[in-house]
Amino acid sequence: MWRKARIVVLLFILATVAQTAWLSRVRSVEWKEPLRVAIYPIAADGHAQTGTYIEALRLEQFTGIEAFFAEEARRHGLHLTRPVEIMLAPRVNSVPPAPPRNASAFDAIVWTLSMRWWAWRNDEIRGTKPQVRMFVLYFDGNKNSRLAHSVGVQQGLIGRVNAFADEEMTSTNNVIIAHELLHTLGATDKYDPATSRPVHPAGYAEPQAEPLYPQRFAELMGGRIPVSPQRADIPESLAQVLVGSATAHEIKWLQ
Numbered sequence: 001m002w003r004k005a006r007i008v009v010l011l012f013i014l015a016t017v018a019q020t021a022w023l024s025r026v027r028s029v030e031w032k033e034p035l036r037v038a039i040y041p042i043a044a045d046g047h048a049q050t051g052t053y054i055e056a057l058r059l060e061q062f063t064g065i066e067a068f069f070a071e072e073a074r075r076h077g078l079h080l081t082r083p084v085e086i087m088l089a090p091r092v093n094s095v096p097p098a099p100p101r102n103a104s105a106f107d108a109i110v111w112t113l114s115m116r117w118w119a120w121r122n123d124e125i126r127g128t129k130p131q132v133r134m135f136v137l138y139f140d141g142n143k144n145s146r147l148a149h150s151v152g153v154q155q156g157l158i159g160r161v162n163a164f165a166d167e168e169m170t171s172t173n174n175v176i177i178a179h180e181l182l183h184t185l186g187a188t189d190k191y192d193p194a195t196s197r198p199v200h201p202a203g204y205a206e207p208q209a210e211p212l213y214p215q216r217f218a219e220l221m222g223g224r225i226p227v228s229p230q231r232a233d234i235p236e237s238l239a240q241v242l243v244g245s246a247t248a249h250e251i252k253w254l255q
Contacts, residue, residue, distance in 0.1 A: 029185055029252040031078055034085040037065075037181060038130035040122070042092045044137035044162070045144070053165035054138055059088045065174050065181075068238040076243065076253045084181075089133075090124045096135050096160055099151050116156040132157045132184050134177055138165040150176055152183025159184055171237035178238060179220055185251045190222040190244070197232045198222030202246040219244040 041057055043050045069084040097114050100107045119133055139147060139162065147162040159180040163173040183189075190203030201207030203222030206215055214227035218241050224232035225240060235241050248254040 031073075031080050031083060031252065034080070034082045035132060035185075036085050036087065036128070036130040037132040037134060038087045038089045038125060039177070040089040040092045040133060040135045042095060042135060042137045043165075044095055045139045047140040047143060047165075049142070050138050050140045050165040053167075054091055057088065059086065061170050062086045062088065062174065062177070064171070064238055065178050068174075068178060068241070072243040072248075073253060076245075076248045078253050087125075087130060089130075092122050092124070092135065094118070094122050095137065096122075098148070099160070112153055112155050115153065115158055115160065119156065119158050132159070132181060134159040134161055134181060136161045136163050136173070136177065138163050140164075141166040141169060150180050152180035154184055154186055157184045171239075172234075175220075175235055175238055175241060178241070179223065182221060182243075182247065182251060187221050187247045187250045190219060190246065191224065196224065197230075198224055198226050200226075202244060205242040205244060207244070216240075217242045219247065221247045 039062055041054045043054050063086060066082065066084050066086050070082055073080060073083040096118050097111060099111050099115075103111065119135065122135075123129070123133065135158070137160070141164040144164070147164070150159070150161040152159040159177070161173075161177050161180050163169070163176060191198045198204055198219060199222070200212075203219050204212075204215060204226060205217035205219040205222070209215065212226075213229065215225050218225040218232075218235040220241050220243050222244070224234055226232045243253070245254060
C-alpha cells in the first residue's frame, strides 16, 4: 500500500515538473514581454587572471546582445521594442557538469537533469528569477587557445557557455552567448558538424544573394560567414551576424 502511494506521489511530482518545464518553454517564445536572461560568470580554470577579469565584469559588456536581438526582431516584424533583457548575476563559485562526449540519448537525458539540478542549487539571484540562465565559464586566453563546445538546453532554458577571459574577446563571446541562447528557445544548428561550414540555404544569412559568395554576414545558428564553397570565417562580433528566416520561425518570431 505504502509503496504504491509513494509511486503515485512520485509520478505526480514528475508530471508537475514536466508541465512546469513545458509551460516555461512555451512562454519563453510568446514574445509578449521581454525575455529575462541572466548571465552567471564562472572562473572555470582557477587562474588568477580569470578571477580578476570576472570581478571587473559589467552589465554593459553584454548589452550588445540586447541591441542585436532588438534589431533582428524588428527586421522580422516583431513588435516588441526589447525582446531580450540581459541581467548580470552574481559570480558562481562552482563549475557545472560537463556534457558527455558522444553521448547516447540516455546519457544526454541524465546530463540535462544533472545540469538543471546544479543550476537550481547555484542560482543566487534574489527576487524575480530569469526565464533563461546562461552560465558562462571563463578561461584565461593566454593558457587556452581553443575551448570546448558550448551547449544550450531547451529543457530547463539553460546555457553552458565557454568563453575567453579577455576584454578583446567580449564581442566574440557575445556571439557564442547569443547562439546558445537561441538553442534554449528551440533554434537548431544550421552547419555541417563535420566541416563547421553553414548549410545552404538555412545556414546562410542571405541565401538568395547573387553572387552567392562571399556572404556579408553569418546566420547566427549557421555560425560562420561563408566566403566560398570551401571556406567560412568566424564572425568577430554580432555586427557581422543576422537571424535567418528559418531560425526566426523556430523561435516564433515568424509564424
